Amino acid sequence: MNTGKREIPYPVRLDLARTPTPLEPLSRLSEKFGIDMHVKRDDLTGTDLTGNKIRKLEFLLADGLANRCDTVITCGAAQSNHARATAIAAARLGLGVRLLLRTRDPANPPPIAGNILLDRLVGAEIVWLTFEEYGRRAEMLGAEAESLRNSGKTPYIIPEGGSNAMGAWGYVRAVEELAFDLSILPGAKDHPTTIIHATGSGGTTAGLILGVKLLGLNARVVGINVCNDRNYFLQVVGDICQTAIDTYQLDLAFSRERDIEIVDGYVGSGYGKAGSKELSLIREVARSEGIILDPVYTGKAFYGMSQELERNPEVFGDRIVFIHTGGLFGLFPMAEQMAPLL
Numbered sequence: 001m002n003t004g005k006r007e008i009p010y011p012v013r014l015d016l017a018r019t020p021t022p023l024e025p026l027s028r029l030s031e032k033f034g035i036d037m038h039v040k041r042d043d044l045t046g047t048d049l050t051g052n053k054i055r056k057l058e059f060l061l062a063d064g065l066a067n068r069c070d071t072v073i074t075c076g077a078a079q080s081n082h083a084r085a086t087a088i089a090a091a092r093l094g095l096g097v098r099l100l101l102r103t104r105d106p107a108n109p110p111p112i113a114g115n116i117l118l119d120r121l122v123g124a125e126i127v128w129l130t131f132e133e134y135g136r137r138a139e140m141l142g143a144e145a146e147s148l149r150n151s152g153k154t155p156y157i158i159p160e161g162g163s164n165a166m167g168a169w170g171y172v173r174a175v176e177e178l179a180f181d182l183s184i185l186p187g188a189k190d191h192p193t194t195i196i197h198a199t200g201s202g203g204t205t206a207g208l209i210l211g212v213k214l215l216g217l218n219a220r221v222v223g224i225n226v227c228n229d230r231n232y233f234l235q236v237v238g239d240i241c242q243t244a245i246d247t248y249q250l251d252l253a254f255s256r257e258r259d260i261e262i263v264d265g266y267v268g269s270g271y272g273k274a275g276s277k278e279l280s281l282i283r284e285v286a287r288s289e290g291i292i293l294d295p296v297y298t299g300k301a302f303y304g305m306s307q308e309l310e311r312n313p314e315v316f317g318d319r320i321v322f323i324h325t326g327g328l329f330g331l332f333p334m335a336e337q338m339a340p341l342l
């Protein structure tokens, strides 16, 4: 599927995700907004390994194994999809896993539900952190690694969301799939496309930006942030892209100002909290397209995209690809909140 324009210098990768994932039309919504809308089904990368994190983990865990690790350490929110994907992938590889998860009161951790149920099922050790400790997560991950080394283990640290230069390769590879998907749609081969997705820790956005450049795809990458703000992600995404360019000596022109597009304003009442607007949108998409979005990431990003389109149907051009980055298990702990809408 290489364009032949240039060799992409992929690092070593494990085969953990069910790829390529399908690109499917959103027929009713395309009609509603009068543009061509598709969804890249990265929620279908696996049943338990659903979502975007497994694409990053293919590269990160390959790197961990190359470094002879026997235990993986990572961190995230209590219902982290990344932590769950890491725990399951580690179990599949016969590695130990320790998760540093944040919660309001570590003495009273959240119930075993959703992603936490799966973390527990595959035997992940969970260390509960306060929000204050989580703010110092790099230090906490380092201390955890140190204590594992002291007990004779070889740990491998994966940062929040798997978002670093190594993890970003997962989305370079996704762009390669997308380039093929788009090439077989009717119409001109290089018809401009806007790739829209949820931005949570920045690695997916960074990988998509790098992938579009490496593949020479005629596409604009738009991230809709579900936490923090635009300035935060200009910094984080910019740093991941720049580190990847330097580390892998990528021959491409990158400008933070020109290349990173973050649409802010859809965090709502905070990370992990969904209000009735977002939950209603999840219901609408479920009923009109049979696509199940999650309340933490894809529901918010899709809501943001729809709001922008309602304001100006031309804002993203006439062809959109929404990346469904997964997150299904985050829906179940929200059953009570969702029930009045059903």
Ligand SMILES: *Cc1c(COP(=O)(O)O)cnc(C)c1O
Pocket: 051, 052, 053, 081, 082, 161, 163, 198, 199, 200, 201, 202, 203, 204, 205, 294, 297, 298, 325, 326, 327, 328
């Ligand atoms: C983590 C996550 C995202 C955000 O991806 P980042 O690379 O962390 O920005 C989007 N959707 C889902 C379902 C996720 O779990």
